Amino acid sequence: MADLMTAAASAPDRPAADQTAPDKTAPASLRGTEMLAKLGADQSLDAYRHVHWQGSFSDYLDLVREQPAVARTAYQRLYDMVVSYGTYPVGDEKEGLIRYRFFDDPETGGRNAIFGLTRTLTDFVNTLKSAALGYGTERRVILLHGPVGSSKSTIAALLKKGLERYSRTDAGALYTFGWKETDPETGEERILWDPMHSEPLQLIPQEHREAICAMLNADQPESAHHIAITGEACPLSRFLFRERLAEADGDWTKVLESVVVKRLLLSEADRVGIGTFQPKDEKNQDSTELTGDINFRKIAEYGSESDPRAFNFDGEFNVANRGMIEFIEVLKLDVAFLYDLLGASQEHKIKPKKFAQTDIDTVIIGHTNEPEFKKLQSNEFMEALRDRTIKIDVPYVTRLKEEVKIYEKDYNGRRVKGKHIAPHTLEVAAMWALLTRLEQPNNAGLTLLQKLKLYNGKTLPGFTSDNVVQLRRESKHEGLHGISPRYVQDKISNALVNNSESTSLNPFMVLRELEEGLKHHSLIPDDEAREHYRHLISVVKEEYTDVVKNEVQRAIAADEEALTRLCGNYIDNVKAYTQREKVKNKFTGEEEQPDERLMRSIEERIDIPEARKDDFRREIMNYIGALALDGKRFDYRTNERLQKALEMKLFEDQKDSIKLSSIVSNTVDEATQEKIDVVKTRLIRDFGYDDESATDVLQYVASIFARGDAKGDDR
Incomplete structure (x- = not known):
């Protein structure tokens, strides 16, 4: 056991794969065998052995006494995983908001980061904290509710990936067990692992649990996890325990000598501790997909359908034990599934066919959209489910800089496959999307665009941070309707393809695609909303015009x-x-x-x-x-x-000498062309344009002056 604790103390927190990235500088001339030999030499076999540790039940008791956190519940582990990444303050000091770094997805460099939604994520983590402390929310279904494309699935995916990584660290370690047995055909000793990855401490009989917990918790500091044994092991392990208890003449401690404990590594791909369920066609739905089914091939061997050895404990609830289960579009489930869901949430039990209720320890997270949730509210037969649900609204982003980050993630940098993304292209697309989501302010002197700017941190005369907080309070359904980021991403992609002859993608190309797509957008509720969205495109064009006029003025x-x-x-x-x-x-x-x-x-x-x-x-x-x-x-x-x-x-003094209006007529003399080239160079150097987009924006601003529409920048 001393060797075990030494290894546990010395091993790094991250998995072996994270510590031993292959040397990518290896010369390309290496042969296959040489490549494998080099990569093999770079492996850390000690780290592998550390996360694949096996030991006796008594070894595990020593481990629990030294590291009580290994016996946490699923909610406690998930909460600890999220907060282990730390927090940082965001927004105005008066709001007192904090951001959990976990949702920035630091492990993958932000590839699946959740942008904005700070209040939503704070509410979610607070729900986890309440459940971890046993305040009652551990007996509820956490329902992520919001419009399509609002990051509900991404939140669930982040949590699943996070649990996988966390289970490979020392801080997130957890364990399960198996039974030593002899193969009747070969005579070799083998291990039959518990199919539901049960907690080893569940093997301790009820009448002895209080005493063993008292010994494990003795001399523990107040900050340590308090050991409490709840629930029973799966039906198969209980069956094997009773068999061996009879052989040991009632001495349960001798039964535990045939138990092997091992480190449990959670994996969605391997269906270990993480389950995902998605509704299918009603005719093909079967509740055994959640709770497991009889293995008819083994009935002949064991003689009974109720023998746990003739049962496959491979339903989504079975495999999700000790971790979490995600229900995709949970409210589309058949009623039979919802009954299983009710028991799993409230009593932490499921009912496999032919067996008594079976304990599970898993975090249940579902997600749904507004139409399905309205059906739930109006269905009186769903009252029990409504009562056992904690709804967390996941709206669209309503802060411009956060929405821009969503598109920058896909269209990273200034170029996408050889095409330059002109300045403000992603910004105007994000601005339009946000305007469709905002509710008209009650203040008659405040426009929708000004409201957007206030939300984005800009100060306007007569408005304070308190006013912004009040605006948000008045708009209770803001972000739960409007255009999704997916629609905008699709139209940006269309603009890239449909303007292949151009080397640069500019805002007008994207706005044109956004407007054209409104004709066939299936999620717009009515023609009035469609016309409103078209009007907002013109609002964005006016704002963009002011911005580029200002940039050209500054360049000149x-x-x-x-x-x-x-x-x-x-x-x-x-x-x-x-x-x-x-x-x-x-x-x-x-x-x-x-x-x-x-x-x-x-x-x-x-x-x-x-x-x-x-x-x-x-x-x-x-x-x-x-x-x-x-x-x-x-x-x-x-x-x-x-x-x-x-x-x-200076711009007013120099614009006539540069003769901007002459650009439109293409009658530019050599001296004027030199001045124009200087301005283009400044646009490229100072504002991020390329030659084509700089020419386009100069011609656009010049056309405004040629029409005599130029106005002073009064922003």
């Missing part, structure tokens, strides 16, 4: 020398104005009054009213004076508002 005005000169001129005039002095004209040498027209032409760009101009100018001079006291020089780039004003002023 990104002349550092010109900005520095303009800033110096502005500061000289502000200094003279605040100190009631005159400014020396550098050309004539004469003293003149400060150039009020110049100062106002800059200040008006950032909405400084006439009544506030004196205050603003004094703020600028006080800021410059404070920098001087610290031995620092003023730089306009340290003042975001002033920089924006200078850029917009």
Whole structure:
């Protein structure tokens, strides 16, 4: 046993496969046998033996005494697995939200991460915590409820994969047992493993459990897991136990000498500790798929249908014992299945054919959509199921930056198979999807787009973080309707294929696909909603237009020398104005009054009213004076508002010299073309465009000016 504990203490937390990644730098000239020999040498056989440990029942008692957590319930293990990855704060401090790192899927680099949904995931983990503490939720079905494509299946898949990994770590270790027996034909000793992966401590008779628990819990610190033995082993192990108890003349401790305990590694693929059930055609449904069935070939051998040796304990509930079971579209189950589900959730028991109720220890997670849930609510015969269900709403994301991450995961980086993704392409698609999910605000002075921006963390005049919290409270069904990310992903893919002649994918290509697809979208409830979604596309186009106009303005005005000169001129005039002095004209040498027209032409760009101009100018001079006291020089780039004003002023001064409108007519002289090329270079360098998308956006903005539709950026 000492060797066992030494191995357990020294072995790493992650599985052997995680520690021994093959050397990918091996030369390609190696022959097959040499490759295998090299990879074989890199293996950690000690780590393999550690996670495939076997020992006696007394060894296991020592292990439980040293590491009580190995005897946790399924809920306790699942909760501990999630929190083992840690947390971090998110959102506004007033909201006090935390994010569980587990749902960022750090093990695979975020490949299956859940974006946003922080409140939903917090509610889910709190439910697990309550169940782990035995507060009653361990006797409920956790029902993930939400629209199609809202990550319900992804949450369940993450939990299943997480349990698999966790069972291979020291922190997540759990054990099961088998029976030594002699093969009647060969005479060789073999082990018959418990088919439901039962907890070894369940072999201890009821009348002795209190005493053994007292000994195991003795001298344990308060923080340690408290050992409590509940439930019985599966019918087969109970049958074998009774047989051997008779042979041992009633000495149950001698029966345990024929028991072998082994480490249990959970695996969905191998159907060990993780089950998944999906409803099929009603004619083909059979409740034995959940609770196991009789093995008719063995009835002749054992003589009875009720002999557990003639039964296959391979239903989804059987194999999910000690772990979790996922019910896909749970509310589409046949009534016979729902009866099994009720017993499994409330009593933690199932009823295999021809056997008494059998104990199970598993986390039951189902998911469903809104139409099926409404059927449940309206069906009076389903009252028992409703009473034993904890519904957790899993809405669509309603925060723009989180929705963008969903699409960035699939269309990673700036290029997808050789095609450049123009800036804002994924953002405008995400913006439109979010607008379809948001509820119209009660505040008449707040538009849907402004609400989206508030949710995304932008500040708007007259709105505080408290107002944003109140907006969310008022919108109880927000995110439970609207367009799913899957639809947007499909249309982005269509845009990539349908514009194969272009080297760049731009927002208008995607918006066109999104709008075209509305004609045939089967999940839009009515024509009114369809028309609303079309209108929202025009809202997004207007927002995108403002964004690219601003970027082109900044690219044109990104002349550092010109900005520095303009800033110096502005500061000289502000200094003279605040100190009631005159400014020396550098050309004539004469003293003149400060150039009020110049100062106002800059200040008006950032909405400084006439009544506030004196205050603003004094703020600028006080800021410059404070920098001087610290031995620092003023730089306009340290003042975001002033920089924006200078850029917009310079743009107005330079746009005519660049002759943007001439781009549309394709009559560009050489000097103008050079200036345009400089602007394109800045768009590529500073904003992430490629040559084609930079040309497209310049032509688009130029067409606006050519129509005389250009407006000042008043955002």
